[in-house]
Amino acid sequence: MKMLFLQKQKGFSLLEILIGVFLLMIVFIGIIGAYRVGLRVVSQSRLRVLATALANQRVEFARNLSYVDVGTIGGIPPGVIPETETIARNGVDFIVKTTVVYVDDPFDGEAPADALPNDYKRVKVRVSWDSGTSGDVALISDISPKGLETDIGGGNLFVTVFNAVGIPISEAEVHVVNNDVLPVIDANFETNTDGKVLIAGAPASVEGYEVTVSKTGMSADQTYGTEVVAVPNTPHVTVLEGELTQISFSIDTLGSFSIDTFSPFGGGSFADSFVDASRISASQDIFLSGGAVSLASTTEYVPVGSITSISVGPAELVTWDEFFWNDSEPVDTEIRYRILFFDGLSWGEIPDTDLSGNSVGFINSPVDISGLSTTTYPVLRLYAELTTSNSSSTPLLADWQASWIDGNAIAVPNVDVHVQGAKTIGTDASENPVYKYEADVTTDGGGHADISGWEWDSYTFSIIHPSLSLVDMDPAPQPVTLVPGETKSVSLFVAAENNVLFTVTNSETAEPVFSASVRLTRAISGYDKTQFTNAEGQTIFIPLSSDSYNYEISTAGYQTAAGSVSASGNTARAVTLIPSGL
Structure with a gap:
């Protein structure tokens, strides 16, 4: 008869070894740190003796x-x-x-x-x-x-x-x-x-x-x-x-200014590329597929169909801007567009007295809606009626957008600002005062500039560009007091007769596109400037002459978008970028 004896093995598991090594590392790191501090103290003491x-x-x-x-x-x-x-x-x-x-x-x-x-x-x-x-x-x-x-x-x-x-x-x-x-x-x-x-x-x-x-x-x-x-x-x-x-x-502790330049207004847009039905409030006899709206069909297309957007009601609305779309209308087909409002009981068409041609429907994009009263029409809906007289053919609505101007300020890049203190060191030969602190500074692509190393004083800010005016600032009024050791934040709001605000969004998600390159050109005048969108997908070109400009918008991962825009007053243009591969 054989007897089996089991012998208990003694030793350390891998986990125990790792824990031990970790504890030893902590001890040695502490010793090394103390040794380095000791060397530093000895070195400092030696230098002090010398x-x-x-x-x-x-x-x-x-x-x-x-x-x-x-x-x-x-x-x-x-x-x-x-x-x-x-x-x-x-x-x-x-x-x-x-x-x-x-x-x-x-x-x-x-x-x-x-x-x-x-x-x-x-x-x-x-x-x-x-x-x-x-x-x-x-x-x-x-x-x-x-x-x-x-x-x-x-x-x-x-x-x-x-x-x-x-x-x-x-x-x-x-x-x-x-x-x-x-x-x-x-x-x-x-x-x-x-x-x-x-x-x-x-x-x-x-x-x-x-x-x-x-x-x-x-x-x-x-x-x-x-x-x-x-x-x-x-x-x-x-x-x-x-x-x-x-x-x-x-003399006293130096202070500094943190300067930001803004437009007193911003803008926004409602856009729908019809990837899904999330931005549609009502529809009849239409079909949604492939990022486009068409007439419904089984074997033949129905003669008429319609689609209505969800309600568009921007916060801090200053003025409506444009309604525009992209569509395709083969022979014997047509799409007519209207804008609806809520009269307290139901949604209906804005009367022609306030928006000429609305009852018949618009066929040419864009439609200027800047004349609409924001008090009477604080909320809108977009409406399209698709028709065909050929049962084998349908029009296609690829996307539509409505833009507006609102009270949300947006950074204005590359603004030349003059800053001047009140203290003088004397007068020049023409008896004009010579100021102790005076400088010109240009804000960066994000509309920001810092000025450091200035002493306490009362300072006045002005805009150098002849086509830009300073319409408001915070703090106000001028002059702005800088106390010793203070970093003072100053917001300057600038305006011009003409400007264009771009809002760039993803056509699939309607999310803003950050850091998109927006190039605006006008060959006849030599104007050619490139700016980049902020976190809200926006950038503003200011000041501009009252003319038509070409734009090109591009960024990695998206197809390039191009078009033209007319700069007349405060203009907002919403552009959707289509992701690459679609």
């Missing part, structure tokens, strides 16, 4: 100079220390920036009460780097003369910097240039916590000091010479011997 050593070297260099030589080359006070140096250490470039200013100590009074505000010199050395990681180190040292303060000659320039509401701006850079004195002055200073900087011992000069005030992320303010503006509001500064000259500047 920068501190460099700053100490420059400070000690200044301390060992004679008092008269403690100053920067081209600075106030003048001296032998370079204002900016690039020094390489261990393969890293360090930027060493040294500033030297006179300090007016409050112990013996401050300017303007203190006639000698040059009590001692303050040396500030800032060392910065940007090598994978960035940072800076700053050291300050005060250096006093061996004896009492003395008259160093020249005058004193006292600069104050504040923001839009008068709060002092600290650490603002004050750049001073004077090419009229020797040695030439080109120096940078920094405001204190009170937004002030005293530049003592400045050589006397009449309108020779060019002063520019700035700070990262903020606007700039400056003096101007006659080479920039004929009569400046703030001319270059004059410093007189033994006198104190005070000047103030205002």
Whole structure:
């Protein structure tokens, strides 16, 4: 007798192995991340040690100079220390920036009460780097003369910097240039916590000091010479011997504009390519097949049939536009079209007094329905009567459409916009104001443009094109106020005497076709422009002359559609694209 022994196998399943590997990966990723952070900290610490050593070297260099030589080359006070140096250490470039200013100590009074505000010199050395990681180190040292303060000659320039509401701006850079004195002055200073900087011992000069005030992320303010503006509001500064000259500047966080250009109206359309019966409200003795409507038949076609669309009632309707269709009428056949309205009890034909020829029926496409009152006729239905006198032949209705203008604004591309602030820097030779902020900008294909880096002010917007007019805007009215640090959205609504709004839809689904290329041309005038439809399948050509234009619409996956359109007033044209392969 044989006995079978079953031995239980021990080990890990594939799932257990995968879970273990995943957990190990999490652990190692954490370790690697911590290691990288540690390396970054070590590297930053090493760079900070090197920068501190460099700053100490420059400070000690200044301390060992004679008092008269403690100053920067081209600075106030003048001296032998370079204002900016690039020094390489261990393969890293360090930027060493040294500033030297006179300090007016409050112990013996401050300017303007203190006639000698040059009590001692303050040396500030800032060392910065940007090598994978960035940072800076700053050291300050005060250096006093061996004896009492003395008259160093020249005058004193006292600069104050504040923001839009008068709060002092600290650490603002004050750049001073004077090419009229020797040695030439080109120096940078920094405001204190009170937004002030005293530049003592400045050589006397009449309108020779060019002063520019700035700070990262903020606007700039400056003096101007006659080479920039004929009569400046703030001319270059004059410093007189033994006198104190005070000047103030205002800067603040930069703002921006987000500009969109629109037509004050949009448009839409009802279209049916008869792929199915979803857009038919009633029919009699007709047959729907292959994307077309024909007379019904068994062995022979019936003599007459009719079809009625569903109700068409656009929201925010401004005006009806056109009713048009595509059909085929062999010999002995005919289709007549009418437009119906609801009188409160039933649907009937719009009377000829409001739409001439409607009772007989229209045979030529398109039909202008822009004269219909939107109050009397807010909702319409399309109606077609198919007839034949030859029982072996039938007319075919391929599609029909009704278009309208509504109050839904649509983006207008490529509009030239002029933006002008209220602040001026002076006047030109003809005594016309010269504005501090003024620019022309063109909106893109989606009717959008951004303007950045502008300071707080009141701004006016205008349209440059002679055939376009600005009819409304949001916010309104002008001017538009921009506060510091704000991104202001501005919508501009433009209009013209003539324009054409295209709405492009899928013939099968009636859904809008996005990014279809719409080319509009008029050979006699040389007009040739291509635009692309938006998410609603629309694009507007504005402004146009009152003429007939040819259009061609194409996009991948669809057959190209072409035709002509007459631009007269606000014109809407609905076009259906047939998918390729149908």
